Amino acid sequence: LGSLLAELQDAGVDRVCFVGDVARPRFDPSALDAATMPLVPRFQAALAQGDNGALEVVRDIFREAGFAVIGVHELLPDLLAGPGVLSRAAPDEQMRRDAARGAQVLAALSALDIGQACVVGRAQVVGVEAIGGTDHMLATLPDVARSAQAILCKGPKRGQIREIDLPTIGPRTVQNACDAGLAGIVLDAAGVLLLERDTCVALANRHGLVLWVREEPAP
Numbered sequence: 001l002g003s004l005l006a007e008l009q010d011a012g013v014d015r016v017c018f019v020g021d022v023a024r025p026r027f028d029p030s031a032l033d034a035a036t037m038p039l040v041p042r043f044q045a046a047l048a049q050g051d052n053g054a055l056e057v058v059r060d061i062f063r064e065a066g067f068a069v070i071g072v073h074e075l076l077p078d079l080l081a082g083p084g085v086l087s088r089a090a091p092d093e094q095m096r097r098d099a100a101r102g103a104q105v106l107a108a109l110s111a112l113d114i115g116q117a118c119v120v121g122r123a124q125v126v127g128v129e130a131i132g133g134t135d136h137m138l139a140t141l142p143d144v145a146r147s148a149q150a151i152l153c154k155g156p157k158r159g160q161i162r163e164i165d166l167p168t169i170g171p172r173t174v175q176n177a178c179d180a181g182l183a184g185i186v187l188d189a190a191g192v193l194l195l196e197r198d199t200c201v202a203l204a205n206r207h208g209l210v211l212w213v214r215e216e217p218a219p
Contacts, residue, residue: 002035005065015068017075018058018164052113055161071163073193081187081194087204087211091184095151097123099186099214102153106188110158116167119182121150134169138176146181151210155188162191170195174203174211184210 008016032040039061046057059069073080085091091099098120105118105125115129119141126145127137134154141150154167169185169192177185185204187194192213194200204211 001061002037002039003033005062005067006035009066014066015070016062017070017072019072051165052157052159052161055164059161059164069163071166073162073166073191079193079195081189081192081197081213083189083213083215085210085212086197086201087209089184089204089208089210091186091210091212094122094149095184095186095210095212098151099153099212101125102151102186103155103188103214103216106153106155107158113157116157116160117152117154119145119150119152121145121148121183124148126150134173135176138173138180138182141180149183151184151186152177152182153186153188154192156191160191166191166193168193168195169200171199171203174200174209178203178207178209182209184212186210187213189213189215 029037029040042057042061046054062069101123102118102120105120105128106116109115109118109128114131115137117129117134117137118125119127119137121144124144126148127141127150129137132140134152138152144150152173154169156162156167160166167188169187174185194213201211203209
């Protein structure tokens with residue numbers, strides 16, 4: 001990374017945008033170059049924190065090297081899911097209650113910095129996103145998620161490092177939710193990236209899934 005920062009500077013780059021997954025690396029000291037070694041203590045500190053804390057360290061390293069860190073939503077605002085029901089199927093009263101419960105769960109998870117999603121069915125929390133991510137959570141749900149017509153709720157944490165890490169769904173998420181027997185996907189209108197929107201909506205309609213971008217009710 002130290003050499004990469006120098007190469008970007010030499011190339012005249014002054015803005016960077018992070019896209020895609022970030023895996024927590026295992027460090028092999030023999031594989032690190034001299035320009036990267038001074039950053040190792042900061043990496044080690046980052047790995048001991050939650051996702052938000054770790055990504056804050058990454059963002060700060062780039063900023064201190066003179067780069068502006070630009071969020072993908074700033075470059076491509078149309079990727080942010082706008083409020084409304086996107087699917088033909090609409091949320092019923094149970095789903096509205098479960099979505100409100102899911103919003104409470106996500107707010108509580110913010111303090112723990114462990115995930116951006118949960119699954120709720122009939123007011124019961126049947127899944128919480130952790131280090132394995134949304135796909136792993138959906139693949140390991142108990143059978144009650146199907147019988148309870150549970151929903152996937154996804155939204156940003158409080159204090160989210162939005163320049164690097166906005167919650168995101170795409171066709172794979174929609175298909176995985178269908179395969180898990182969920183009744184719907186509820187996104188927080190405050191900031192979730194919706195990739196390949198038309199494909200996601202088509203998949204939801206094909207499976208009778210509700211795809212709802214929910215605005216938090218005014219207090």
